[in-house]
Amino acid sequence: MLMRDARDPASLPRLFVGLLAIALLWPGIHFSELDLGVLLASDSQSEMGRFAAAFWPPAHDETFVELLLQATVQTLAIATAGMTLALLLAVPASLVASRALSLSAAYRAGRPGLWGQWLRWPVRGLLIFLRSVPEIVWALLFVRAVGLGPTAGVLAIAITYSGMLGKVYAEIFESVDQRPAHALMQAGSGRLAAFCYGILPNVAAELLSYTVYRWECAIRASVVMGFVGAGGLGQQMDLSLRMFAGGEVASLLLTFLILVLLADQLSRVLRWRLA
Known part of the structure; x- marks a missing residue:
């Protein structure tokens, strides 16, 4: 009777990948000067204990609650206004950067035309630049330009998130079946109509989910920029x-924490309504 080899044929590749991950992770730990032993030191534990004990009970006096409500409303306003401005740039930029509505892609089996490339690549480069600079850096620049206040946070979120939204939207448009949109354009439909009827119905739920997630991230970013x-x-x-x-x-x-939970529930409800 022939004996079958019981060894996993993928064991050696997995071992190699594991060793490679460790080899790449070790320099990162070394250069970041990570020292988890500091958390176990008695001085650190006593200091963390005193710091945590000061958190209880949470402040709930009338004056502070009024300030808290004002700051919460201002944070939501910063995130929402920043996302609105970002969408005004991201939506048209994503339509230009995506090949989903390319007439040349519809007629020549995916070979993009020269004019399409000349317009598409500069827009993609702009989106890369906008999202490459963190929003906290933009906030520091705008604080110097327009002074302290929510305006700097709104502009910082608008610039950074327009690059993020534009990139992801373009990739979402290209990830779905583009044949309905191409068929509409071949039949004489305009690009906007082809997008609304051939692409948007298939990506609406994903777009909405990602947009709400980015709004949640904008809330976190507005807190950091504060x-x-x-x-x-x-x-x-x-x-x-x-x-x-x-x-x-x-x-x-x-x-x-409550704001993030509410944003998560909003995303779940909207995705359920579009399902």
């Missing part, structure tokens, strides 16, 4: 940390 003077919950948290008011910080963190 530390550089862009207003909202981040600026209030910076003030509370400077005053060592642990209870206020705890209330701010709980508010931030």
Whole structure:
């Protein structure tokens, strides 16, 4: 009787990939100077204990709650206004950067025309530039330009997120079956009509889900940019940390958690309505 080899044929490739991952991870740990032993030191544990104990109970006096509500509304306004401006640039840029509505792709089996490339690649380069600079850097630049306040945060989110949304939207448009849109264009339909009837119905749920996710990220980003003077919950948290008011910080963190949970539930409801 012939004995079958019981060894997994993929064991050696998996071992090689595992060793390669460790070899690549080790320099990162070394140069980042990661030292988890610091967390186990007695001084660090006692300091973390005192810091955590200051968080309870969360601040709930009337004056601070009023400030908290104002900061929350301002954070939501910064994120929403920034996303709105980002969409105004991202939507048309994604339509230009995507080959889904290319007439040359419809007629010549995917060989893009010269004019399409000349227009498409500069737009893609612009989207790369917009998303390559972190929003916190844009916020620092706009704080210098327009002063402290929410305007800097709105502009920073608008610039960075327009690059992110434009790139992902273009990839989503190209990931679906483009034959319905091409058939409409071959029949004489305009590109906008071909997009609305041939592509958009197939990607609406994915676009909506990603947009709401990016809005949630914008809320987080607006909190971070508050530390550089862009207003909202981040600026209030910076003030509370400077005053060592642990209870206020705890209330701010709980508010931030509630905002993220509400954004997640909103995304789930919208995806369910479009399903």
